[in-house]
Amino acid sequence: MSEWMRHTLNRFAQPVTSADPELLQVFNAQAAARGYTLSAGQQRVIQAMAERLVDRHKGKVRGLYIHGAVGRGKSWLLDGFYQALAEPGKRRLHFHDFFARLHQGMFRHRENADALAVTLDELLGDCRVLCFDEFHVHDIGDAMLLKRLFSALFERHILVVLTSNYAPAQLLPNPLYHERFLPVIELIGERMQVLELDGDTDFRSLPANHAHQRFTRGHYLYPGTCEQRERLNVPLPSPCTLHVNRRPLRALACEPGQVMFAFDDLCQQPTAVIDYLVLARDHPRWIIDGLDDLNECSLAAQQRFVNLVDVLYDQDIEVLVIGRKPLAESLDGGLADLMRTRSRLGQLQQVG
Template sequence: MIHEYFRHKAHDQGYTLSHSQQRVIDYMAQQANALLQPDAKPHASRSLYLHGAVGRGKSWLLDGFFRAIPLAEKQRLHFHDFFAQLHQGMFRHREQPDALEATLDELLSHCRVLCFDEFHVHDIGDAMLITRLFKALFQRGILLLVTSNYAPQGLLPNPLYHARFKPVIDLIASRMQVMEVGGPHDYRSQPRSHSQQVFTQGRYLWPGSDQQRLSLGLPRRNGPTSPLMVGARQLQVRLCKQHSVGFAFSDLCEQPTAVMDYLELSRRFDHWIIDELPELGECPIAVQQRFINLIDVLYDQDKHLTLIGERSLRESLGGNAIDLARTRSRLGQLQEISADTPPS
């Protein structure tokens, strides 16, 4: 079942599986077989934590397992999205004796397989909640599959907080099979099928002339903006028309926006334009991280992106935020257009 799915999928997409990918598939097949036994006990399967460099097929493996396993009681979520729902649910159930358990009852009713893509931790407040979350998931006997760019020991690397996150690291080590997905190839650099969730239909335009902006329906640089309410927050937009929205980078990433704002916006708009991308390396780390989070959400939600900057994409994506390598890999799929003529 699992082996057959991946064999056909790799053949159809022209992939040659790396040794580490094949090891992961073998392990997934073992856990699926254990989970699907008629008399399987709730803790029969051992959860899986996949880590490795960007573009090595972690999300591809996770999605393949999710599609291949013949269960209805399963959920696949970007970790950003799930964590936003978790916070909202705990606020709703704040009068309950255990708001976390009440929220999990609501979000994961009858769930047996839970897949988290792009797991990472940068905030100590989130880290403390993740400890409680993982304990609760394991107690419920849910088979948890997680992808991350980091080995467990590399999560929350800030030395001020890393020791306080050690209980989660120890929990992952004791309750999950930790496997690295390696290999020499960045699969995001290879041609993809139209159905895959990538930015290959998106564009990066530079040097960001007014002619390029006008061709997209944007006002000229420093042109008028309109207010847009996102929850209780008011943002300024350059374009808002049906399912399309356009922002200046500063109005979206240099303001105190959060992942929950990006998730709400992604539910309302399918076509995104982000104008005036600066040199990220000159931006504060907090601004770089907001941009990283935004691209994560747009990529996972399969949104169409047009990005506009003054310099080439490679020159614009400097910086030293922890997750920037993932963002560079994803934005590298955009069609780069350096011309003052309207894009086709």
Template sequence: MAVLSLIQRLLGKKTDVKSASPIPAFFAHKAKQQGYTLSAGQTQAIAALARQTQQLLAGKPTRSLYLHGPVGRGKSWLLDGFFQALPIAEKQRVHFHAFFARLHRGMFQHREHDDALGVTLDELLAGCRVLCFDEFHVHDIGDAMLISRLFKTLFQRGMLVLVTSNYAPEGLLPNPLYHERFKPVIDLIAARMDVLEVSSPEDFRSLPQAHAEQRFSAGQYVWPGTVAQREALGLPATHCPAQTLKVGNRQWVCRSHQAPTIAFTFNDLCEQLTAVMDYLLLCQDFDHWIIDGLPPLAQCPIAVQQRFINLVDVLYDQDKRLTLIGQQPLAHALQGQAIDLARTASRLQQLQTVCPQQAPHPVS
């Protein structure tokens, strides 16, 4: 197999890849099965994953890996494949938002302890030898300080950490007011991790074969949300009366909630003080999310844009079905100033678009 042979050459001719690491053969088979042609960056990353797997299985020290690149270039695909193929049980695959929500909650519970972080990690990562950390980004100085402590602790524990990010390490926490304070973490990443760029001329999420892999891809973007469209799709009316819903210790407003479906307006979710932990709680009970009234994001405050970005991240990672309703083409609605909107746009491209006198088709 051509891909496998190339990875073997990158690993070195003396390495018996098939017997020592299942990673190259797994990805060669997965790419062929899904009709993907691996990019040079993906191939280099697979070879690095194979090297560290060999070290891990041989009981030798490993170097962690930091994969970065533009949205839709296969970083999460690599992480998920590595996690699936790695032949050990002591591993975890976590998402940035979900992990940090649990980390903050645990540290609050153990706040009286001298090492609240260590005790929380003992609970969250008990017995874990490999941590796959997807969609890593830093925009908040509070998270940045916690990340510094977290990474030092993970490396001290000898854990193999695989990180994917849209940002090269030096691009993390881009706010110039705080970036220098994060420099020690960037230096730590450079010292303890192999940093690899995963790039490609195309966004893999736009390919037809990507649409069959997630329930998220079965969702729809509906515009302009006419009465006829709503009736045909069985969607709530535009002016559904508000209903109350308890989320954690707070009362929320939604339009309807009958499992497995919950419906909100954009205002209900993003123009209120909602948070990632709230979305994660609701994901435990609801698989189909309807969000009505997506405005042009460029007209919204940055904080509102960021809540929408976080919400889409959670729904995508939790593989929830999303029906999003707006008044204009999606590409127009998603123009804004928030840094991570490119990732949101790439993910929402997987929805099927429904517009007047047109059958559903992938958003282009």
């Protein structure tokens, strides 16, 4: 991020009465460098980000909830905002990661009268601006904790800026649980500006974006013949056991810089986001072998695969997925979140 952009966002921490158009100019320049023009929706989000910083300086902390379809630039805007913000107490977290660590910490401090507060002290410290990417809710247990979490963040006067594929009212759509989640939706509406990022362009599909990501240099390979594997330097299976978060996990091969897993070992077994994060830290290239039709898998396995792709994309891991069918025939399933997975895997180079 340029010094000019840092200087611009520094100015938004000063006492001004309205958002300066220079921030929009900076993002326009960043977009132009990638070969595209900001959409009207992206411009509205940038304006809202600037206004939230202005209000924060005045002591009026109100969060920003950005939602919209996949590929509209939500994560790119959030990253640009975070990178440019001259605020020592800032954190940018993938929501999967944060929530997994929150659960672990609260279990560890379960004997404490306020395990949530102690855990937040550990995870966030003196955080004043918190950026969450890919916020969504699937589990009613998580949903009940979210009310306490958001209340605690707002009580600490933390500016929360988050992205989601879903409007607040669309979170936890299961009719068996949705009514119990309404207090969280109401709290978000009261304490955050909710803004839809719309538009017709899928910015992830633009060629200029591929040069900036390792993930998009990866491949989707089917049906995985010996000749195809040799061409892409897929190692021969040499099964081994990795120990991840004190649990054994079978790998098909593990070499310096890369790891290969069978789809079933990663997604048909009770693995978790925190496991993928640990593995992503140690292995910059992944091979996932044996993807078939997700529609034939349980919803739990589908959700693990969605979570896995989210982590690999967010951590910018080069990935090779070996399927038994073309990609378009492999990603059917009952989860709404699979639309994000289709978008992300659709950026891989397809070989078949």
